[in-house]
Amino acid sequence: MVSYKEPVPRARRAAAPAARDDAPRARLDVDERRKQLLELGVQTFGHKSYDEVSIDELAAAAGISKGLLYHYFPTKKDFYVATVRESAQRFVERTTRAGATSDKDPLARLQAGLDGYLDYVVEHQAPYAALLRSGVGVDPEVARIVDDTRATLTAQLLEGTAVDAGDPLMRLAVRGWLGFVEHATLSWLDGKRRVARAQLRDLLASVLLAALQGAAK
């Protein structure tokens, strides 16, 4: 699990032994609180739209004052962007972990990675659909997170396949393929996942191979 906790500065702790008992502990609490708030944000924004969520509600759910909440996230938008970033990291983490099988075969790794991708999407249908359908254009920071996540996910899924990222046509093929993945996945969710996950996953994998082949011609 990826967290936002910054590494505890060990060197500084050693250099200032007098503060060792208190300072790191207080620091950890701040990090811990931030982590809890992010978890709350991921849950809340995962089921409600941005406009439906109020800072009052978030503060009440966290059992803290609005003032303290603002201390961690100066605006509602800051809080939202932080939860989007946290969710994106978890998404990448899940996909990467799933793809990191002991299998050395690129296709088997790709399929395993796609399984992780689809599993995550099923557990987070509402925010996945909302972000891809509408949220991206609304805020430039969110758009950047979505684009960065796309790039990272693509790089992870393609690890081991024969992609020459320097080739312009190959790049179009890869970018196009991610569009295929997203649109087919949204459509799959819309259709109440009537198609088996493995069938969709195999379709996505075979289209990637065809796209790379088509671009290599």
Added chain:
Amino acid sequence: MVSYKEPVPRARRAAAPAARDDAPRARLDVDERRKQLLELGVQTFGHKSYDEVSIDELAAAAGISKGLLYHYFPTKKDFYVATVRESAQRFVERTTRAGATSDKDPLARLQAGLDGYLDYVVEHQAPYAALLRSGVGVDPEVARIVDDTRATLTAQLLEGTAVDAGDPLMRLAVRGWLGFVEHATLSWLDGKRRVARAQLRDLLASVLLAALQGAAK
């Protein structure tokens, strides 16, 4: 060229000969004016974002009063939606015309249709990118036009290919493919069209065939 002109009601004209000299003429002027305003809207919203365009500017460019403009389009949003609808019809018309070659081979028709698609996109880069990247979620009416246009374009491009639209996996393949087309095309525009149009078109066509094959397994 598709226009918004409603058909002149011939039957009614014949039934009311006294009004024949004036009424149809006045009616035509109204239609003609609406058509001119739509053309102005397509040009203006094609180069500026919604927020950058003002009703004052549109009325001045059309050489009419704001009051008269509001007579045709009660709000700026109404005007914008009408121009999006008009642009979408032209887009479909162009793609359809290009695909309607004398060639009976489905692949040749698909390639010709994709040529028409890409030609239109090159001529309307800004609104194409804006609509697909951000505009869709902003307004439900615009979102519906975009979705309808996607469905119509897909049906046109796939005419003659072996698609069983009743098969859920086949539907995912087709929806995914349109995602491929849109993302690869946006990426192509971003990259200043360094890749030749024919190369992109062939990639899009080969990915469709692979997707349909993958779904038919």
